Amino acid sequence: xxxxxxxxxxxxxxxxxxxxxxxxxxxxxxxxxxxxxxxxxxxxxxxxxxxxxxxxxxxxxxxxxxxxxxxxxxxxxxxxxxxxxxxxxxxxxxxxxxxxxxxxxxxxxxxxxxxxxxxxxxxxxxxxxxxxxxxxxxxxxxxxxxxxxxxxxxxxxxxxxxx
Numbered sequence: 550x551x552x553x554x555x556x557x558x559x560x561x562x563x564x565x566x567x568x569x570x571x572x573x574x575x576x577x578x579x580x581x582x583x584x585x586x587x588x589x590x591x592x593x594x595x596x597x598x599x600x601x602x603x604x605x606x607x608x609x610x611x612x613x614x615x616x617x618x619x620x621x622x623x624x625x626x627x628x629x630x631x632x633x634x635x636x637x638x639x640x641x642x643x644x645x646x647x648x649x650x651x652x653x654x655x656x657x658x659x660x661x662x663x664x665x666x667x668x669x670x671x672x673x674x675x676x677x678x679x680x681x682x683x684x685x686x687x688x689x690x691x692x693x694x695x696x697x698x699x700x701x702x703x704x705x706x707x708x709x710x711x712x
Contacts, residue, residue, distance in 0.1 A: 572680040576673070578631075579690040580711070585631060585660045587642065591675070593654040599624065599679045610654065616647050625656070630672040633662060639672070669709045673700040 630639030640660040685700040
């Protein structure tokens with residue numbers, strides 16, 4: 550009887566889960582004076598699992614040196630792009646900082662546009678190759694307008710009109 554009571558008690562005690570239930574990134578992009586400012590918030594452990602998926606060995610991105618591994622910036626540049634014209638090479642997105650706050654990882658970047666385009670093309674397939682339920686939300690701000698775009702396994706690119 551004591552054993553059954555202990556088992557029931559153990560099942561009812563909340564346990565902190567190591568994994569989070571959603572695979573999500575939220576990216577804010579602002580465009581003003583020919584410059585894009587990008588702030589992307591993701592889960593650090595999703596990136597660690599992504600690294601393991603590609604390399605078969607664990608990595609700890611709480612160690613800032615590991616965030617300097619070529620895989621990190623290469624993966625980011627392959628899976629997240631902004632271009633002035635469709636079918637053109639994306640803009641050079643420069644990483645300004647990568648910060649951690651508990652489980653969250655925030656990546657801040659910027660890019661300078663070469664011209665004053667009528668639209669921009671955004672490609673966001675971050676972690677959709679790892680997690681089929683990955684959702685990448687983008688909030689694009691230009692002037693007094695904001696546009697929300699949802700990227701996922703089925704939708705990787707979108708056009709934002711700037712005029």
